[in-house]
Amino acid sequence: MMFDITGKRFRFFLISGVVILIGVISLSSFGRLRAGIEFSSGSMMTVSFEQEVAHDELRQELAGLGYTDAIVQGTEGGNFYIRTDKLSEEEKAELTNALTAKFGSLEEMEFYSVSPMVATETFWNTLWACLAAAIGVLLYVTWAFRRMPKPFHYGTCAIIALVHDALVVLGIFSILGGILDWEINLMFITGILAVIGYSVNNTVVIFDRIRENLSRGLSSNFEVVVNNSLVETIGRSLNTSLTTLIVVLALLLFVGASIQNFAVVLLIGIIAGTYSSICIAPQLLLIWEKGEWGRFLPWLPQPAVKAKGG
Amino acid sequence: MARRNIIALVIILVLFGLSLWTVLPTKGENFLGMRLGLDLVGGVHLVYQAQFPEGATGEEKAGDMDRALETIKRRIDKYGVTEPVIHGEGGERIVVQLPGFTDIEAAKKLVEQTGFLEFRHVELNEEGSPVYLSDYLENTRTEFFDEEVAGTRLFVDNDDNPVVFLDKDGAGNLSFTDGTGNSIDLDEVKRRAEEILGEDVPGSWALLSWIPARGDDGTQLTGDLLDKAAPGVIEKATGSEYQIDIEWNEEGGIIFDQIAKRIYESGSYGTPQRSLGIFLDSVLISSPQILESEYQGKGSITGNFTMDEVTRLANLLTSGALPMPLEKPPLYEEKVSATLGADFIDMSLMAGLIGIILVMLFMIVYYRLPGLLASLALIFYGVLVLAVFKLWPGGGVTLTLAGLGGFILSIGMAVDANVLIFERMKEESRTGRTFGAAIEAGFNRAWTAIRDSNVTTFIVCGILYWLGSSIVASAPVMGFALTLFIGVAVSMFTAIVVTRTLLRLFVGTRLAKRRSLFTVYSGKK
Numbered sequence: 001m002m003f004d005i006t007g008k009r010f011r012f013f014l015i016s017g018v019v020i021l022i023g024v025i026s027l028s029s030f031g032r033l034r035a036g037i038e039f040s041s042g043s044m045m046t047v048s049f050e051q052e053v054a055h056d057e058l059r060q061e062l063a064g065l066g067y068t069d070a071i072v073q074g075t076e077g078g079n080f081y082i083r084t085d086k087l088s089e090e091e092k093a094e095l096t097n098a099l100t101a102k103f104g105s106l107e108e109m110e111f112y113s114v115s116p117m118v119a120t121e122t123f124w125n126t127l128w129a130c131l132a133a134a135i136g137v138l139l140y141v142t143w144a145f146r147r148m149p150k151p152f153h154y155g156t157c158a159i160i161a162l163v164h165d166a167l168v169v170l171g172i173f174s175i176l177g178g179i180l181d182w183e184i185n186l187m188f189i190t191g192i193l194a195v196i197g198y199s200v201n202n203t204v205v206i207f208d209r210i211r212e213n214l215s216r217g218l219s220s221n222f223e224v225v226v227n228n229s230l231v232e233t234i235g236r237s238l239n240t241s242l243t244t245l246i247v248v249l250a251l252l253l254f255v256g257a258s259i260q261n262f263a264v265v266l267l268i269g270i271i272a273g274t275y276s277s278i279c280i281a282p283q284l285l286l287i288w289e290k291g292e293w294g295r296f297l298p299w300l301p302q303p304a305v306k307a308k309g310g
Numbered sequence: 311m312a313r314r315n316i317i318a319l320v321i322i323l324v325l326f327g328l329s330l331w332t333v334l335p336t337k338g339e340n341f342l343g344m345r346l347g348l349d350l351v352g353g354v355h356l357v358y359q360a361q362f363p364e365g366a367t368g369e370e371k372a373g374d375m376d377r378a379l380e381t382i383k384r385r386i387d388k389y390g391v392t393e394p395v396i397h398g399e400g401g402e403r404i405v406v407q408l409p410g411f412t413d414i415e416a417a418k419k420l421v422e423q424t425g426f427l428e429f430r431h432v433e434l435n436e437e438g439s440p441v442y443l444s445d446y447l448e449n450t451r452t453e454f455f456d457e458e459v460a461g462t463r464l465f466v467d468n469d470d471n472p473v474v475f476l477d478k479d480g481a482g483n484l485s486f487t488d489g490t491g492n493s494i495d496l497d498e499v500k501r502r503a504e505e506i507l508g509e510d511v512p513g514s515w516a517l518l519s520w521i522p523a524r525g526d527d528g529t530q531l532t533g534d535l536l537d538k539a540a541p542g543v544i545e546k547a548t549g550s551e552y553q554i555d556i557e558w559n560e561e562g563g564i565i566f567d568q569i570a571k572r573i574y575e576s577g578s579y580g581t582p583q584r585s586l587g588i589f590l591d592s593v594l595i596s597s598p599q600i601l602e603s604e605y606q607g608k609g610s611i612t613g614n615f616t617m618d619e620v621t622r623l624a625n626l627l628t629s630g631a632l633p634m635p636l637e638k639p640p641l642y643e644e645k646v647s648a649t650l651g652a653d654f655i656d657m658s659l660m661a662g663l664i665g666i667i668l669v670m671l672f673m674i675v676y677y678r679l680p681g682l683l684a685s686l687a688l689i690f691y692g693v694l695v696l697a698v699f700k701l702w703p704g705g706g707v708t709l710t711l712a713g714l715g716g717f718i719l720s721i722g723m724a725v726d727a728n729v730l731i732f733e734r735m736k737e738e739s740r741t742g743r744t745f746g747a748a749i750e751a752g753f754n755r756a757w758t759a760i761r762d763s764n765v766t767t768f769i770v771c772g773i774l775y776w777l778g779s780s781i782v783a784s785a786p787v788m789g790f791a792l793t794l795f796i797g798v799a800v801s802m803f804t805a806i807v808v809t810r811t812l813l814r815l816f817v818g819t820r821l822a823k824r825r826s827l828f829t830v831y832s833g834k835k
Binding site: 114117140189236253 | 640641642643664666669672673676715718721736755759762764774787794
């Protein structure tokens, strides 16, 4: 008995396409990716009130003080996260005094203030880091599979899978951003980069099996080789993802708000990464090998399918 | 083979014991004695941009930076913050991290404050000659020599640093202090005086009695009354001469002329009584001679100065103790309260514990005996990673919330190598291999996949670490990169070496034949 995974490849692309499309629609309409103060500068504080304070009242009070753009989020334990434009020392003191006058004594649990200069720097360095990660992965995968007939194919497919994961995470996050005011902060980026590493890790394990099966001369049909490799590794792929998801869920449930961006990115990213390492990267490899790219563009005249490689 | 395996087991157990011994907390340590980041213990993190004068060379900037860091360190040490981190970054930024110190406004004042700049002159006795510390020590005086000028007498050593202060206590008696209100007994003062006199510096002005320079109405001349101080150059036939041009504000100009007149008339050029002592935080930074009896608000400090010295002095006079002003507000401010930090630790511990238990349960249920052994390896993994954190070069890894997140994440990823191997063992045993052969084949065949796949994680960790080192609010990123890297590296060891050693113990035993202990054998065919 043999599962036919590769035969469903175009269905897999359709599923990914739909998820990414939803993300793109969200990005261009109701959803949004709001940059955290690390990237856009500003101040944020977490305050803990002695008395119970209603979310709406706090928001109104802040609006009344002139902070109409302030983001207010309730976090666990009755604390509130308040994000504003960059506060000067005097503005901060005024704000704290006004809130104390209105809601009673409060404790400032956290305070962060980032200047525009630092924010710009952080933004660009983060962009470079993400680019460097992608290029590093491309080079490494190409190098690791250098003895294969087309090492560059392996690298490129791994990168496409990685971009796929990033797009899925961004899309879903934009929906969360639209509904819950979540931000793209440094922890988010850290999570994205961790997901990149994780997703490629899975992809490499499957590619490694394809490499091994090719060198053992399992079959002259590349599709059979890829399918067999997937069937052989699918248990490992799912189990490893499961153990990782277990700890990520533990992080999300027990550590909570302070790293929720990070944990949620990992959660979405690990699922997307597992999917892409099985359903995207190796399938693209197969499509490339078979010269089936034209099938993504059905309105173009279909080239004769050439039997290649194997 | 069996013998070698026993030796491996012994080594592993010894390593485990050593790690456990490293990790277990000694009395009074919090959280296993790990070094904790600001977000966990609470504290303040500030980053300042230094404003160097235009055209300053790299060397000058580096020198100024060192002095500025020294000064800030001194101030913070006085406050008694434990293990403050104060360092320069990129040559133009100053990073101040104060663990456990959560008053961010006070911290900012401490760093930004301009030192206390005051002007003094030498005390004279009835005959009009300068008074030294020894004059006060002989015959134990009960009154100041110059009763007309009230206030602390300050004595400095040959390096111009304060030695001792002499003041009147509440009862009107003279008493020696350290400047912050603690009294110093007479024997100690005598010992210090002898030590300094023993240095035998020719023409030494050490231990002169410096008294506050006051205007006729008693107002002391301080840095507040100074309007401007800038480096100046006078071109002479003999070459360039450097000086500091100063300008007083209105009140300062009047007071200064009253003081200058007195000093000018008190002695001849070159004598101590003709000099004006400029003190910054009680350190004598310059003692120029008064050349005229009237300055009308403006003056210059001349001397055998180099350009460097002039710039530095001018900066000291305007910006206080720091060689260059710091841009305000800081580029980056962070404050985390101690309670929030403590919560983070508890929550992370909980998450880690629950995570590790669930992963172990999964491994045992799914892989049976090998899963149990992998779980033992996972416990070893946890302890070994914590030991590595503690022994990491540079005083251990500084654990942050993100770092703990990376560690917890790595628990889930740590069993990956085991999963790879066990799945491989299943396949190998399906081809009819014996238990022992399946173990060896499983480990050998899985190795390339483990190696190649973990390299990608290392690449990402490397990039994250670079990102962390290149940006200001770097703690989360760097902490995560480092703990994930250590975690994955250690997991390669524990999942492979430890699990294999434990599994080999069962080769050839009766247990190895009990199929129900190994889903390995009950695999679908």
